[in-house]
Amino acid sequence: MLELHDVTKRYGERLALDHVSFTVGDGRLTGFVGGNGAGKTTTMRIILGVLASDGGTVTLGGATLTDADRRRFGYMPEERGLYPKMRVLEQTVYLARLHGWSAAAAHRNALELLERLGLGERTNDTIESLSLGNQQRAQIAAALVHRPEVLVLDEPFSGLDPMAVETVQSVLADVAASGAPVLFSSHQLDIVERLCDDLVIIAGGRIAAAGSGDALRTRHGSERWELLTSGDLGWLRQQPGIRVADFDGGWAVFEAESDAARQAALAEAVARGGVVSFTREHTTLAQIFKEVVL
Template structure:
């Protein structure tokens, strides 16, 4: 488990990070979301040792990280950083060799990733001749080619079309299933929502919410229900502990003060006619994100 505790970072009078802390758990994918300038990239660079924190610690399995430990990490920066004149396979083999793989092992890893990421027809192309989406896939391959024990990815889905997104998601899920802790930032909240086991929401350099996706959705959804029945639902307005949010003939969306109030609504609805839909509404990540950072 990657453990981030109490990170502080200032540039002059401006606090960039203020007591930032969260965990990235083995075998789970953690989405790190926030607006521009929220502190995501600064946090990732401190985790990787590229920046020094003014205070706080980063540990892996309880041991504070040193320079050598970070060789076990895979990192993809938001800015592309590959050598433009090198061919794709040559680039990946070179990076794997830097991490200690012999020539055969480096080539094997490179070929495997190139195929998994759908770059087989581009394996002998120079990086600069790849499309922007394929350059992004190449950058992801560069972060994975040395088989890292921890993955830190900054906007890995930027510039990818939906098919490429699905391909990359499959590769990252495979790494997580193999036990690798994965932390990635993204502005594409729909991808984060369907991919992540855990979420960390940051705004203004502070953590506003963190936990499992399911628990955050449960926490922020409240008791909001959707009702569709054969009878007009106007009676809901008179129901104790109920606040109607939307209403149209037999359809209504309402918030309840308690589970008892929800059950009372259900009993009353059944007594008035057929109930076609009665379900709790789950808030989307975009809705939760907006609520949390305001």
């Protein structure tokens, strides 16, 4: 388990990270989200040892991280860092060899990974000749080729088309299923919500919320209900204890001040006839993000 305890970082007078603490569990995909400049990349660089913190600790399995530990990590920076003139397979094998893999094993694993990431037909192309989306896939392959025990990815889905997103999601899920802690940042909240077991929201260098998706919805989500009828729901605005959040003819989303008020509203809808559906609205990560950040 990867843990951050009260990590701080200053750039001159600016406090970039203010006692940042969260956990990335073994075998769990943890999404790390926040606005530009919130502190995501700085946090990741401290985890990897690229930056030194000004306070706090980063531990793995309860022990302070060492250089030897970090050699077992996989890291993909937001900025592409592969050698542009090298061929895709050559580059991927080279990186596996740097991690101590034999030539044969590195070649075999690189081919298998590139094929799975949809680069099987581009292995002999140079990095610079690839489209931006395929360069992103190659960057992901570089982070995974040595089969890391911990994976940290900064914006891995940037520039990927929907099919490529699905492919990368599947690969990352398999890495987590092997038992590795996986932390990745993304501005694409729908992908984070769909893929992750746990979420960490950072704002202004502080952790605004952290936990599983269900826990965050319970803690921060509003209890809203969606009602669909074949009639007109204009009467719902005058229903005691009900606040209508959205409305369109026979469809409405509302909040109820109590269970009794909600049940009374449903009973009135049934009495008027034509109820098609009545469900609790799913609180999205985007809604939670707005609540805790804005």
